[in-house]
Amino acid sequence: MNLNQLELLRTLHETGFNLSRAADKMHVVQSAVSRQLQLFEAELGSPLFARQGKKLIGLTPLGERIMAEVDLINQAKKNIQLIADDFLDSSSGTLHIATTHTQAKYLLPGPIARFRLRYPGIKIYMVQSSPDNLIDLLHQHKADIAICTERLAEDDKLVVKPCYHWHHVAVVPKGHPLAEGDITLQRLSAEPILTYTPGFTGRSAIEKAFVDAHLPLDINLAAADSDVIKTYVRLGMGVGIIAGTSYEPVKDADLVARSLMDLIPSSTTKIAYLRQLYLPSYCQYFIDELLAEAATKSD
Template identity: 30%
Template sequence: MPDSTAASPRFAYKSDRLKPLRAFCQTVRLGSVSRAAEALFVSQPAITLQLQALERELGAVLFERHGRRLTPTREGQLLYELAQPLVESVDALPTVFRDKASGLDAGELNVAANSSTILYLLPKIVAGFRERHPEVRLTLHPTISADGTELLRADSVDLAVGSMLDVPSDLSYAPVYQFEPLLIMPPEHPLARKSKLDLHDLSPFPLILPPKRQITYRLVDLVFQKNRVPYTVALEVGGWEVIKQYVAMGMGISIVSSICVTDVDRERLATRSLREWFPARSYGVVVRKGKVLSPQARAFIELIKPDLFHQRDYDETGHSER
């Protein structure tokens, strides 16, 4: 028996397996080495050498002659069944690529966003995108910011739209919109009638805030701690609509972004600006650095910020240079 550990013969053609397989498939199809050579625009000896090398490597006779025509042996027919789909796929690659590339306007787009962004910021953008690109299947993935970053890193979504305080080094964040910080309370609340509002005035009243893991809670805590103003949280609950409902019922006051306060809300809630103590909240586009955006993603971002692709690269903090 031959030593199984012995090195296999090395043939020069192995560096390009496609050529001998293509030569083999053409010979089977046309029944002649000369016709295969004409079809492939090479010499007959070149085809013969490639077929002989295949037979040596596989240890099988691939053709037998019937008159002037070559026909595959049983082993040759097996190889043809295996090789022909591969050769056809490779030969068709340029055409398939062009067809696929020309159809990139179709397809799908996956966008991550938290509930407030989906509810208050994205409706007009989504409507505009659907009007311009009805053939694209758009999926909005509701998430909190942390989950959105993980979806971006896993390439489960094309981009995220939302608000970020700390931008990880592997992501880019381009802020687009700014929203004012507001105190919301029932219309009859004492703070609603106060002529000049100070941060200390909020201290006696319990707050209703989103969960601690979310940006709003972290920002509120940061501002109160920085100004050494004590505060209490009566209720943690997710969702601005729920928070506004509980505030309207008199269960507490809250600090929200103006993105979530509608004209209907102003009929049942009193609002006061807190821009003196709290920074404006930015919302924008988040992408993974190094990701090549699809045409669908670029079209969506274009509706959010038309000049985003005309900006220079993001700086080291992940914010756009503008």
């Protein structure tokens, strides 16, 4: 076997076992891909892929085991290049950050501004996506760091660091009945609720609070973006439940924010990266800046 055959195995997996797409990605003809795969399987003495006719439909048990080793080899290749680049010149490179809208707007500006002053030659690419997709971006090496609240702790291939703890608030226009008096889940349950899309910014904690209290939760509108939720609260569509960090007292002076600290479990925003990934010095610096910024935001 050779490294090209191992790269072929990884590429086939990434392209959904599509021979044509794998050939395009490797800049060879499809017949060459088929031939290399045949040679590889012949050398191992067993098929690596399950087939339906000539079509590859998945990995065999042996293929799954070998793919795990190929992933380690691929990670080692990337680490070797990262180590060399960091040793020769830590002032240039690229930092890929995968995060959600809430973190991009309310957590990252300060750390990114300080990072830019320290490393002006490092390019920064930010991808905003769902928490589920953030994990995939790390595994696909399309992101160096992921930052979000949901899901990250569920993957044992990641190093996950707590960043900061926060609570939700209810936001209503001035003059709304919930702007005054005790705020309770019972009162919230009687209102149409505007909050986050499932999987975003502590939505699971919101649902759990109402389920545990045996109260209905009437979600009238769901969005991934706190600003969208606040926009429709202003239109009178209902009560917004958003992250406390998303309420800006000056900008949102027309809205009243009521703390839900005692009603909805706290949430924790986390930083994650691949356990086997070598972190260049500039990446380590950025994580330190994130943690320093987060220390000023925790409830």
